[in-house]
Amino acid sequence: MDDIRVVSAMICRPPTMKNGRLIVSAAWGDDDPLLPTPKELLPLLTDDLGNPTPAWTADVQLPKLEIEALVYSMGLLIIYRAVRDQDLAHVVGIQPKHNYEEIVKNGQRLGWDICSGNGWLPASAHGIFPIDPVSGENIPEVKGNLNRFGLFDDLDPCLSCKRENDKWIPEHSPWFPVAVYVSNTGASLLEDLFQDGSECNS
Numbered sequence: 001m002d003d004i005r006v007v008s009a010m011i012c013r014p015p016t017m018k019n020g021r022l023i024v025s026a027a028w029g030d031d032d033p034l035l036p037t038p039k040e041l042l043p044l045l046t047d048d049l050g051n052p053t054p055a056w057t058a059d060v061q062l063p064k065l066e067i068e069a070l071v072y073s074m075g076l077l078i079i080y081r082a083v084r085d086q087d088l089a090h091v092v093g094i095q096p097k098h099n100y101e102e103i104v105k106n107g108q109r110l111g112w113d114i115c116s117g118n119g120w121l122p123a124s125a126h127g128i129f130p131i132d133p134v135s136g137e138n139i140p141e142v143k144g145n146l147n148r149f150g151l152f153d154d155l156d157p158c159l160s161c162k163r164e165n166d167k168w169i170p171e172h173s174p175w176f177p178v179a180v181y182v183s184n185t186g187a188s189l190l191e192d193l194f195q196d197g198s199e200c201n202s
Contacts, residue, residue: 006100018136111151
């Protein structure tokens with residue numbers, strides 16, 4: 001998909017296995033409290049608007065992708081948020097000069113999430129979504145098959161769920177699809193977590 005670009009990032013704790021899935025989100029779920037920015041990362045990040053030394057890692061920009069090595073050495077995960085060009089009007093941010101092109105080109109897209117507003121309000125925690133992000137349980141009343149990360153594999157079913165959120169939760173409209181990316185390092189970390197979780201459940 002050529003009309004998609006990374007516009008923001010989130011540094012978070014790695015996900016845990018819930019009901020057979022590693023629940024990954026484009027935003028913070030209710031069960032994952034905000035992560036204060038570690039002091040080692042403070043001078044290396046900005047917030048979404050380009051302000052230096054952000055207090056929290058929920059909505060950040062990475063001026064240099066080289067800091068990934070430091071982030072992963074701290075046992076943390078970097079989630080990259082990407083939106084379609086037609087949805088850029090729903091987000092506000094100042095991206096670095098590199099524009100995360102390397103992530104979209106060579107990273108791994110885990111799937112599609114749904115968010116609202118520039119605060120990255122997730123439908124899984126504050127709207128209509130096929131699973132409960134806390135338990136990982138399916139919600140039978142909501143249509144949509146999700147992958148092993150608790151995300152939509154394809155855009156069309158994601159857009160269908162997005163329209164349900166627009167219809168029934170108009171106070172947060174417009175909802176919009178958000179592609180969730182990780183670098184190859186992040187993908188390897190998640191694969192290791194899957195293996196560990198499978199061994200614990202076997």
